[in-house]
Amino acid sequence: MIITSHLEKIERLNDLRARLDPNDDFELWFWSTMVAGTNAVNAALHHAGITPAESAFPSQPGVYYVPGGSPSDAAGYKPVLKAMGDVLHVGRPPIPVPVPANLQAMMKAMEQIEYFRDPCTRGDMTINADVIGGCESAYQQCLKLLEDVLSARPA
Amino acid sequence: MKVEKHKEKALRIERSLAKCVASDYEIRIEAAMLAATHWTNLAYHAMRVTPDNVDILHSYMLTINEFRRLSAANERLIALLAEIEDLRPIYVRGDLPGGAAIADRAVALLAEIRTIALAAGAG
Numbered sequence: 455m456i457i458t459s460h461l462e463k464i465e466r467l468n469d470l471r472a473r474l475d476p477n478d479d480f481e482l483w484f485w486s487t488m489v490a491g492t493n494a495v496n497a498a499l500h501h502a503g504i505t506p507a508e509s510a511f512p513s514q515p516g517v518y519y520v521p522g523g524s525p526s527d528a529a530g531y532k533p534v535l536k537a538m539g540d541v542l543h544v545g546r547p548p549i550p551v552p553v554p555a556n557l558q559a560m561m562k563a564m565e566q567i568e569y570f571r572d573p574c575t576r577g578d579m580t581i582n583a584d585v586i587g588g589c590e591s592a593y594q595q596c597l598k599l600l601e602d603v604l605s606a607r608p609a
Numbered sequence: 610m611k612v613e614k615h616k617e618k619a620l621r622i623e624r625s626l627a628k629c630v631a632s633d634y635e636i637r638i639e640a641a642m643l644a645a646t647h648w649t650n651l652a653y654h655a656m657r658v659t660p661d662n663v664d665i666l667h668s669y670m671l672t673i674n675e676f677r678r679l680s681a682a683n684e685r686l687i688a689l690l691a692e693i694e695d696l697r698p699i700y701v702r703g704d705l706p707g708g709a710a711i712a713d714r715a716v717a718l719l720a721e722i723r724t725i726a727l728a729a730g731a732g
Contacts, residue, residue: 459704463635470633479625481618485639489701511703514669519698529699529707540702575643576664578614 455540456507457604460497464490464597476586481575483586487593488543488571491564494600496540498557501603504549510539515547543568560599566592611661612651612730619647619723626716634708635701641715642693648719648726649690655729658682667694683729689722 467490474483500507510518511531518539522532541547544564553561567589573579610618626640646665653659658679665671668691671679679687693715700708 455702455704462704466632467635470629470636473628474625479628481622481643482625482629482636482640485643486636489635489639509703511698513698513702519703528695529705531699531703531705533698542702572666576610576618576646576666578610578618 455496455509455511457497457500460493460500463493464497467493476590477581480581480586484567484570484574484589487589488564488567491567491593491596492541492543494596495544495557495560495564498560498600498603499541499549499553502554502557504551504553504557505538505540508539510536512540512542515542543571556599556603560596560603563592563596563599567596610650610664612654615647615651615654616730619644619651619726622647623719623723631709631712634712637712638693638696638701638708638715641712641719642690642697645690645693645719645722648722649686652686652722652726652729653679653682655726656682665690669694683725686722686725689718689725693718 467486471483471486471490474486476483496505499505510520512518513533516535516537517533518536519528519531520534520536522530524532538550541549544561545568570579570585570589574581574585579585622640622644626637626644629637629640646667650659650664653665654661659665665679668676668687676687696711696715699705700711
């Protein structure tokens, strides 16, 4: 996806996060946080010239929906194999080239959030102040790092 | 996960989903997927098709063998879940217009899955 679309999604997801209660609505508060953070990582990877900013949307590692042109394609898009593009989650797929330290820090922050994904949304791990606080802190760190990355000159 | 817990989690997610507005379409689609996955697992557990300790994560992560087995048990159920999942690449991870209407579709698919699951759970 292009950087402006990633940023637009982050803005709307932040608006939703503010309307959800981290305790009562943990699953969707968490999911909004994770999706927004992943958009931040993708925007930073595009800005650094590591992954392409383009109209290609991942469905699984290595498979992306791109404009197809056939009426039978889903919304005009069709799945194709592509080596590099947006990540679905940090590590899916792994980035096969060196990544600058600030982007590594963003990914590290997202790994802290991703740790709780399946146990807390699909499983029955106890949701408490430590889990919520840890996710919030990692997410704010991720956003701050994105801000720093975007304020630097593009690669 | 046991059926009671799947139901509790699905209803909890649906309560939060009700707080979302049209412009929250990415999370409405994701919420439909998450709640629908709990309902689908509840239904297959209740039908004795899958045991409590084996949950589906995504339909596309199943082996073809298992997908066909689940389809034989209830084809509509797994097809509905797959239809919600297929909305995600273009509208959650993509930036095509029309996300709000697509999210409405995802929520309607969730409702159909919930109906199947509740019927299976009551059986």
